[in-house]
Amino acid sequence: MRDTVPATPLLQGRSRLTLAVLLAGLWACAEPPAPAPPVQAGNVSDARLRAAGEDTANWLSHGRTYAEQRYSPLAQIDAENVSELGLAWSADLQTMRGVQATPIVVDGSMYVAAPWSVVHALDAATGEELWRYDPQVPKTHSRFACCSVASRGVAVHDGRVFVGTLDGRLVALDAADGTPVWETLTVDPSQPYSITGAARVVKGLVIIGNGGAEYGVRGYVSAYRSEDGTLAWRTYTVPGDPSLPFESPAMEKAAETWNGEWWRYGGGGTVWDALAYDPELDLLYVGTGNGSPHARWARSPGGGDNLYLASILALRPDTGEQVWHFQTTPADTWDYTATQHIMLADLEIDGRMRKVVMQAPKNGFFFVLDRETGEFISGAPFSKMNWALGLDADGRPIESEYGDYRTETRMIYPSQIGGHNWHPMSFHPNTGLVYIPTLEIGMPMGYDEEWVHQPGRWNLAVSFDGYASGGNVALGYLQAWDPVTQRPVWRVDHVAAWNGGTLATAHNLLFQGSADGRLVAYRADDGEMLWETPAGTGVMAGPVTYTVDGQQYVAVAAGWGGSFPMGMGSMAAQARVRGGGRVLAYRLGGDAELPPGLPWPGPPPMPSFALEASQADVDEGSRLYHLECGVCHGGEVVGGGSVHDLRYSGEAVHERFQAIVRGGERAQLGMPAFGEILSEEEARQVQAYVLFAARQAATQDATP
Numbered sequence: 001m002r003d004t005v006p007a008t009p010l011l012q013g014r015s016r017l018t019l020a021v022l023l024a025g026l027w028a029c030a031e032p033p034a035p036a037p038p039v040q041a042g043n044v045s046d047a048r049l050r051a052a053g054e055d056t057a058n059w060l061s062h063g064r065t066y067a068e069q070r071y072s073p074l075a076q077i078d079a080e081n082v083s084e085l086g087l088a089w090s091a092d093l094q095t096m097r098g099v100q101a102t103p104i105v106v107d108g109s110m111y112v113a114a115p116w117s118v119v120h121a122l123d124a125a126t127g128e129e130l131w132r133y134d135p136q137v138p139k140t141h142s143r144f145a146c147c148s149v150a151s152r153g154v155a156v157h158d159g160r161v162f163v164g165t166l167d168g169r170l171v172a173l174d175a176a177d178g179t180p181v182w183e184t185l186t187v188d189p190s191q192p193y194s195i196t197g198a199a200r201v202v203k204g205l206v207i208i209g210n211g212g213a214e215y216g217v218r219g220y221v222s223a224y225r226s227e228d229g230t231l232a233w234r235t236y237t238v239p240g241d242p243s244l245p246f247e248s249p250a251m252e253k254a255a256e257t258w259n260g261e262w263w264r265y266g267g268g269g270t271v272w273d274a275l276a277y278d279p280e281l282d283l284l285y286v287g288t289g290n291g292s293p294h295a296r297w298a299r300s301p302g303g304g305d306n307l308y309l310a311s312i313l314a315l316r317p318d319t320g321e322q323v324w325h326f327q328t329t330p331a332d333t334w335d336y337t338a339t340q341h342i343m344l345a346d347l348e349i350d351g352r353m354r355k356v357v358m359q360a361p362k363n364g365f366f367f368v369l370d371r372e373t374g375e376f377i378s379g380a381p382f383s384k385m386n387w388a389l390g391l392d393a394d395g396r397p398i399e400s401e402y403g404d405y406r407t408e409t410r411m412i413y414p415s416q417i418g419g420h421n422w423h424p425m426s427f428h429p430n431t432g433l434v435y436i437p438t439l440e441i442g443m444p445m446g447y448d449e450e451w452v453h454q455p456g457r458w459n460l461a462v463s464f465d466g467y468a469s470g471g472n473v474a475l476g477y478l479q480a481w482d483p484v485t486q487r488p489v490w491r492v493d494h495v496a497a498w499n500g501g502t503l504a505t506a507h508n509l510l511f512q513g514s515a516d517g518r519l520v521a522y523r524a525d526d527g528e529m530l531w532e533t534p535a536g537t538g539v540m541a542g543p544v545t546y547t548v549d550g551q552q553y554v555a556v557a558a559g560w561g562g563s564f565p566m567g568m569g570s571m572a573a574q575a576r577v578r579g580g581g582r583v584l585a586y587r588l589g590g591d592a593e594l595p596p597g598l599p600w601p602g603p604p605p606m607p608s609f610a611l612e613a614s615q616a617d618v619d620e621g622s623r624l625y626h627l628e629c630g631v632c633h634g635g636e637v638v639g640g641g642s643v644h645d646l647r648y649s650g651e652a653v654h655e656r657f658q659a660i661v662r663g664g665e666r667a668q669l670g671m672p673a674f675g676e677i678l679s680e681e682e683a684r685q686v687q688a689y690v691l692f693a694a695r696q697a698a699t700q701d702a703t704p
């Protein structure tokens with residue numbers, strides 16, 4: 001821990017210093033620095049969290065403040081001098097998997113979560129490691145992490161750092177040295193739950209959700225007491241077995257909108273990311289996920305809206321009691337979660353100030369709701385869509401006929417990874433604009449009528465045949481959206497999809513990382529690019545800004561990976577970046593050296609390994625591969641730069657194929673064992689298909 005204030009802010013010959021720095025510098029020259037009282041690590045009280053907006057030196061919670069606007073009034077770095085930003089330090093997160101975390105910065109210390117829920121505490125001025133905590137998540141749990149083994153970050157409160165682990169624990173660490181203080185299991189370990197979201201602390205309660213709806217679970221959000229980890233409340237998002245008593249009136253009401261035997265499959269509605277809090281209204285806003293299974297005809301065969309899937313719920317933070325709900329996608333059947341970033345703001349709409357909640361969920365509509373009542377104010381499409389024709393007067397999407405994929409496979413926009421995913425938005429109070437990392441990708445969807453629930457396996461009731469091919473192009477762009485007029489104001493097209501979260505700062509600045517491996521600063525009002533720098537890997541997470549000893553830093557946790565690069569490798573390969581997690585921190589005049597990224601490989605070599613196989617073997621291998629392997633190794637065996645591209649696997653790997661795939665030989669490295677899922681013959685068919693794809697790539701030079 002830093003416990004003294006070091007001497008002078010760094011002045012090294014910058015030409016355009018802001019007045020603030022200059023004065024700080026003069027002060028430092030005039031008077032030797034007095035030793036400051038020791039800073040208590042993680043000293044974040046409720047009062048401090050409520051006043052986080054004025055606490056410009058720090059980034060105290062996931063979205064900087066409870067309102068989650070990701071706006072900082074810091075102005076030392078401005079549109080004039082941003083071109084002088086340089087790397088101050090970097091810290092290796094020692095991972096090849098996707099990094100999604102927002103760092104939390106408290107009084108000169110940074111806390112950031114790497115994949116497998118490993119927490120790194122760093123000196124925020126130097127990047128020096130203060131401590132590291134590895135919760136030892138069993139690597140076999142990667143099988144239940146649909147979208148990689150990522151963590152979106154930690155929460156800090158009262159001297160403790162809270163991390164939700166991939167295998168469903170909530171752990172409280174001593175912020176000073178990383179030793180665990182308490183740990184509690186937040187899930188039924190016999191169910192395929194996972195935690196990737198960042199906790200928030202509200203009134204001394206640590207709020208945490210979970211994921212798992214792709215495998216079959218029932219969603220909920222829990223609140224644990226910060227001091228001892230005891231459960232204060234748990235609120236389910238979808239009804240359970242209706243023959244048992246309902247947990248709440250809200251669940252009883254929800255059950256009227258379901259039918260069939262959904263509770264046997266879980267139902268879904270997991271709370272895997274978005275949380276926000278309004279201290280004034282004392283409401284906690286929670287985003288809920290997609291249905292489990294995805295296809296509604298399998299989940300709730302008699303119809304119904306299936307509350308509270310794909311909804312924003314307003315809860316009382318003391319009890320978890322529901323106050324209102326708004327369902328963004330009634331009867332979801334396209335994997336349209338409403339777990340995307342929930343942001344609060346006060347906007348003048350039609351001549352009166354409205355307290356609103358804003359969201360750009362996967363379904364492609366930007367929603368503005370009254371956050372006191374849940375009343376729909378306005379909404380409009382922010383990304384290409386064909387599943388809906390628009391919104392009715394109550395904000396309910398009007399489904400198109402095309403969106404019904406029961407009779408034939410349909411290319412649905414937005415895709416399952418959404419018009420916008422977990423990548424955080426930001427709001428600039430001066431421009432009044434919301435900055436959305438937007439996705440425009442289609443996805444062929446077909447109804448799998450033969451689906452039967454298999455506990456602990458993929459349970460979608462959807463087939464995605466041909467999802468990597470057919471000229472499907474993935475677009476990604478940064479979009480400045482006016483939430484009052486519900487119109488785009490400007491947009492910047494990116495090289496590839498799956499670009500980073502955004503950060504708005506005073507003096508008209510906007511920061512965003514890019515899929516193709518850069519951190520970029522834009523002018524917030526018109527999108528003009530002002531500065532860019534290479535990051536050595538794709539940048540997906542949201543940047544933060546803070547000061548230490550008067551020096552402003554902009555930092556981001558970089559590292560390519562996650563559902564898009566894993567599952568949609570051929571599209572993700574447009575970015576031509578590979579994994580390699582690191583935290584990068586920038587300041588004016590910074591001149592640290594960027595650690596090199598991994599180079600993009602040349603075309604796959606012709607495989608030397610031979611396997612006797614018929615065309616029927618290859619076809620069956622393709623089917624099994626896309627069912628069990630494609631989600632991590634990429635559709636059509638094209639890797640997207642994150643998990644191994646199997647077309648490059650050499651003879652030694654192919655000789656050990658059965659041992660690796662069925663025997664769990666690489667289980668400790670995150671490659672699950674499929675011994676109970678695939679027979680030896682089936683694994684051989686998968687291998688035949690992998691070799692077929694590798695040969696095809698080598699002869700056609702088919703790498704994008």
Ligand code: HEC
Pocket residue numbers: 142143625628629630631632633643644646648649650653657660661666669670671672674678686
């Ligand atoms: C949950 C994600 C995930 C799934 C699903 C998955 N893998 Fe893997 N696989 C990995 C990871 C991570 C590695 C890298 C392990 C390492 O570092 O060696 C890997 C490595 C491998 C390797 C070694 C590659 C090499 O060149 O070293 C083979 C072969 C392999 N996987 C085959 C398969 C097959 C076949 C399937 C489907 C039956 C499959 N995998 C499903 C994550 C996954």
